[in-house]
Amino acid sequence: MPSSKPPAGESAPPAAPATPEPPEAPELIWLRPERTGRGPKPAHSRASIAAAAIAIADAEGLDAVSMRRVAAALGAGTMSLYNYVPKKEHLLDLMLDAATAEYDFPATPATPADDCREGLYRLAHQQLAIMRRHPWLPALVIARPGIGPNALRYTDHFLAVTAPTRLDGTTRMEALALLNGFVCQYAQYERTAAAGAKWQGELVGYLTRAAMSGDYPHLAAAFATAGPPADPDTAFDRALHRVVTAILAPAQSG
Amino acid sequence: MPSSKPPAGESAPPAAPATPEPPEAPELIWLRPERTGRGPKPAHSRASIAAAAIAIADAEGLDAVSMRRVAAALGAGTMSLYNYVPKKEHLLDLMLDAATAEYDFPATPATPADDCREGLYRLAHQQLAIMRRHPWLPALVIARPGIGPNALRYTDHFLAVTAPTRLDGTTRMEALALLNGFVCQYAQYERTAAAGAKWQGELVGYLTRAAMSGDYPHLAAAFATAGPPADPDTAFDRALHRVVTAILAPAQSG
DNA sequence: CCCTCTCTAGGTACATCGTACGTAGAAGTG
DNA sequence: CACTTCTACGTACGATGTACCTAGAGAGGG
Numbered sequence: 001m002p003s004s005k006p007p008a009g010e011s012a013p014p015a016a017p018a019t020p021e022p023p024e025a026p027e028l029i030w031l032r033p034e035r036t037g038r039g040p041k042p043a044h045s046r047a048s049i050a051a052a053a054i055a056i057a058d059a060e061g062l063d064a065v066s067m068r069r070v071a072a073a074l075g076a077g078t079m080s081l082y083n084y085v086p087k088k089e090h091l092l093d094l095m096l097d098a099a100t101a102e103y104d105f106p107a108t109p110a111t112p113a114d115d116c117r118e119g120l121y122r123l124a125h126q127q128l129a130i131m132r133r134h135p136w137l138p139a140l141v142i143a144r145p146g147i148g149p150n151a152l153r154y155t156d157h158f159l160a161v162t163a164p165t166r167l168d169g170t171t172r173m174e175a176l177a178l179l180n181g182f183v184c185q186y187a188q189y190e191r192t193a194a195a196g197a198k199w200q201g202e203l204v205g206y207l208t209r210a211a212m213s214g215d216y217p218h219l220a221a222a223f224a225t226a227g228p229p230a231d232p233d234t235a236f237d238r239a240l241h242r243v244v245t246a247i248l249a250p251a252q253s254g
Numbered sequence: 255m256p257s258s259k260p261p262a263g264e265s266a267p268p269a270a271p272a273t274p275e276p277p278e279a280p281e282l283i284w285l286r287p288e289r290t291g292r293g294p295k296p297a298h299s300r301a302s303i304a305a306a307a308i309a310i311a312d313a314e315g316l317d318a319v320s321m322r323r324v325a326a327a328l329g330a331g332t333m334s335l336y337n338y339v340p341k342k343e344h345l346l347d348l349m350l351d352a353a354t355a356e357y358d359f360p361a362t363p364a365t366p367a368d369d370c371r372e373g374l375y376r377l378a379h380q381q382l383a384i385m386r387r388h389p390w391l392p393a394l395v396i397a398r399p400g401i402g403p404n405a406l407r408y409t410d411h412f413l414a415v416t417a418p419t420r421l422d423g424t425t426r427m428e429a430l431a432l433l434n435g436f437v438c439q440y441a442q443y444e445r446t447a448a449a450g451a452k453w454q455g456e457l458v459g460y461l462t463r464a465a466m467s468g469d470y471p472h473l474a475a476a477f478a479t480a481g482p483p484a485d486p487d488t489a490f491d492r493a494l495h496r497v498v499t500a501i502l503a504p505a506q507s508g
Numbered sequence: 509c510c511c512t513c514t515c516t517a518g519g520t521a522c523a524t525c526g527t528a529c530g531t532a533g534a535a536g537t538g
Numbered sequence: 539c540a541c542t543t544c545t546a547c548g549t550a551c552g553a554t555g556t557a558c559c560t561a562g563a564g565a566g567g568g
Contacts, residue, residue: 027456028460031459031460039514039516039563041564068554076518078519079557080517082557087556088554088556144446145450147461155470155473156473159475169477170481174489178496185435185439188397189399192399196399199282202285205285206282207401216406217410218414219413221413242503292543293534294535294536297545320526332548334545
């Protein structure tokens with residue numbers, strides 16, 4: 001328990017017993033008010049901090065996002081950041097939610113009919129576009145549930161789109177997780193494929209050697225019958241079609 | 255290029271030009287031989303190193319796995335580890351592959367018929383079991399493609415199981431990614447849910463407040479009609495059923 | 509009005525991390 | 539035997555997250 005302890009070497013504290021209960025600031029950053037309205041005006045805002053962090057992550061990757069770096073980008077002292085963001089995790093939460101704000105949801109969910117499928121396609125494509133813009137995003141989404149206000153907007157939109165189906169709320173939530181997870185995985189795959197392009201030569205050599213070793217017969221067979229690598233977008237669409245079909249299927253049949 | 259350079263302040267090197275080409279050790283650790291057969295016998299092995307790292311990760315989480323920590327667990331000096339593992343990333347590769355070795359593949363892929371579905375269920379359940387044993391695994395699997403020898407075994411087995419379907423190799427590879435990604439996501443979800451149990455009170459409060467705010471009508475409706483939380487295993491099975499159905503569907507129809 | 513309390517900005521300091529580099533010695537090869 | 543090539547390990551550096559402290563700004567109560 002690293003809570004603030006009094007000097008603890010002096011005499012007994014006068015009246016109030018040491019820590020009468022630190023108001024127990026919530027762990028969830030969305031439960032902390034951005035401003036409490038006393039003292040001097042803060043020089044920055046959560047929004048500007050998130051924007052600065054996102055700019056760094058877009059340009060140099062998530063590893064380049066350090067408290068020092070973000071603070072410097074804002075022209076602030078390193079430790080001043082901690083007035084806005086109690087831990088680095090919360091900085092990541094802010095980034096995640098700020099990126100989620102980039103979704104553009106149509107006001108009316110298309111038509112009441114089963115354009116549901118089309119709505120899910122559009123949603124997934126938008127998500128992929130956002131994640132291509134911010135290659136660090138999938139890792140964050142996967143790592144933490146992150147229920148910021150914009151994630152709630154996303155959830156609400158998804159529920160609206162899937163309302164025409166007669167699936168119950170729980171099932172639709174599972175469907176959301178399924179679709180969300182799929183797009184993240186795909187974006188993440190694209191990312192590592194792009195980053196590992198330099199070692200691709202090594203990898204190909206390793207794989208062909210493995211295939212020829214005879215230890216992996218089915219792998220070798222698949223290699224032999226493999227066609228040319230597909231265009232990323234069509235590969236995505238094909239897999240997306242499968243996932244959406246799985247989502248819209250009535251319910252467990254067997 | 256941090257290769258070994260000669261003192262470089264002396265007179266010109268006699269005959270060989272400074273660095274004639276460092277043999278360019280491969281980045282992929284699986285392409286480096288474990289032993290080259292000269293010098294003293296190494297006191298450790300990749301297997302023992304991976305085992306030590308896994309023990310630490312199982313007990314204290316992936317963050318507790320540091321080079322110093324693993325070396326200490328082996329009774330070795332910190333820097334000695336770098337004789338076996340050129341970078342920490344490669345340590346993670348070793349851990350990943352060692353965990354993948356825990357799969358137990360049946361020698362004969364059941365029957366030639368469409369027990370394919372059953373085979374995929376078994377595979378997914380085994381994967382979930384492994385990931386529950388090693389809560390740090392999903393994060394690793396998601397982060398890097400990691401094509402160690404045991405991952406190849408897994409791939410080969412998957413291809414064997416899905417052989418009865420008349421899907422081509424590329425499609426079955428996509429199916430593998432789909433199933434693999436799904437199980438990882440689910441395991442990761444379970445993990446964060448378990449870790450965040452302490453803040454669950456906060457989270458529930460936040461969500462109900464959001465639902466009541468009127469800004470998320472569909473979310474509120476879903477909340478209202480939500481049943482009791484399902485048993486994790488049945489929830490997994492339900493979602494798995496959808497995913498496997500999506501995988502086994504013939505091919506893009508529309 | 510001033511006093512006081514609360515907030516902000518910022519600096520210093522520490523533990524811990526990955527790892528570059530160099531030295532000492534052991535085990536094979538000629 | 540000498541020589542080469544490996545292993546083991548200590549030291550040291552730059553970077554990280556963040557605990558803690560000092561000043562000072564500005565609103566509220568007397």
